[in-house]
Amino acid sequence: MKKIKATTSIRIIFILTILCMSLVFLTSCWVYFRIEGTHNISGEELFGVSADELLLYRERAERDDIEAQFMIAAIYLQNRNYEQAIYWYERAARLGDIASQLNLGHLHYGWQGIEQNFEQALYWFRRAANQNAPTAQHNLGWMYSNGYGTVQSYEQALYWYRRAADQSYSRSQHNLGAMYYHGEGVEQCYEQAVFWYRKAAEQGHINAQSNMAWLYHHGFGVEQSDEQAAYWFRKAAEQGHSEAQNNLGWLYHQGLGVEQSYAQAAYWYRKAIAQSNTQARANLASLPAQYR
Numbered sequence: 001m002k003k004i005k006a007t008t009s010i011r012i013i014f015i016l017t018i019l020c021m022s023l024v025f026l027t028s029c030w031v032y033f034r035i036e037g038t039h040n041i042s043g044e045e046l047f048g049v050s051a052d053e054l055l056l057y058r059e060r061a062e063r064d065d066i067e068a069q070f071m072i073a074a075i076y077l078q079n080r081n082y083e084q085a086i087y088w089y090e091r092a093a094r095l096g097d098i099a100s101q102l103n104l105g106h107l108h109y110g111w112q113g114i115e116q117n118f119e120q121a122l123y124w125f126r127r128a129a130n131q132n133a134p135t136a137q138h139n140l141g142w143m144y145s146n147g148y149g150t151v152q153s154y155e156q157a158l159y160w161y162r163r164a165a166d167q168s169y170s171r172s173q174h175n176l177g178a179m180y181y182h183g184e185g186v187e188q189c190y191e192q193a194v195f196w197y198r199k200a201a202e203q204g205h206i207n208a209q210s211n212m213a214w215l216y217h218h219g220f221g222v223e224q225s226d227e228q229a230a231y232w233f234r235k236a237a238e239q240g241h242s243e244a245q246n247n248l249g250w251l252y253h254q255g256l257g258v259e260q261s262y263a264q265a266a267y268w269y270r271k272a273i274a275q276s277n278t279q280a281r282a283n284l285a286s287l288p289a290q291y292r
Helices: 052-061 066-078 082-093 097-108 118-129 136-146 154-165 171-183 191-201 204-219 226-237 242-254 263-271 278-285
Strands: none
Touching: 066 082, 066 097, 066 204, 082 097, 097 118, 097 136, 097 278, 118 136, 136 154, 136 171, 136 242, 136 278, 154 171, 171 191, 171 204, 191 204, 204 242, 242 263, 242 278
């Protein structure tokens, strides 16, 4: 039985959360609000906005102030008034606001309490993608890859992923690597898989790092090197990737690319076991008794 396993999640899962943080949509803080719990719109402050301030926002929003429209939409979304949230996001989105277009795409793609509508999600992501928003381009690639709201097309997925990847969007770079690795919409080419995985891995993309290690371990598209495999498995393992932790442990176990160390093998196996990695549990059990 092979003790080193490839990364199971070869594609990035589509991101649905509206945030202003590291989920790498747009960099502007106006794009994503953190949705944490619900409140009632009343005289209490919401998002640090009092009832009087809320009225001022509404007056500005009615005059097509995009920032105010976005704020009003976010407050309604916080309070689960989805009809009004969508209304105000649409007002801003039709004025060309990329943040609102993205959020509409997410709401229609799948938001608790809102009827899923892939066609509408595709429409709004496309509006933002045509304004060169890399997150929207990535999301279009994902939808075309899976046939959500459109006819499935690897060619279109490749096109939109590449548009985002050329803007250094690491998730799209990773997905391009996966498409070249599997030959989806393109001729299978391990060298191109390495090219795109490396670009994502160098930006800290955890699955791309693990996949780079896998390619080096097997010599797919690169000269075989367990030293490089250990380097990239460590990068991913230090970010908490359980399979990379197990695989790094196995390299220490066997002395491949690193000096053999049962203590280090056990350390990394236990890290993976803490995340319910069953292969790591089996690997730990195969170490000499004093290291188990």
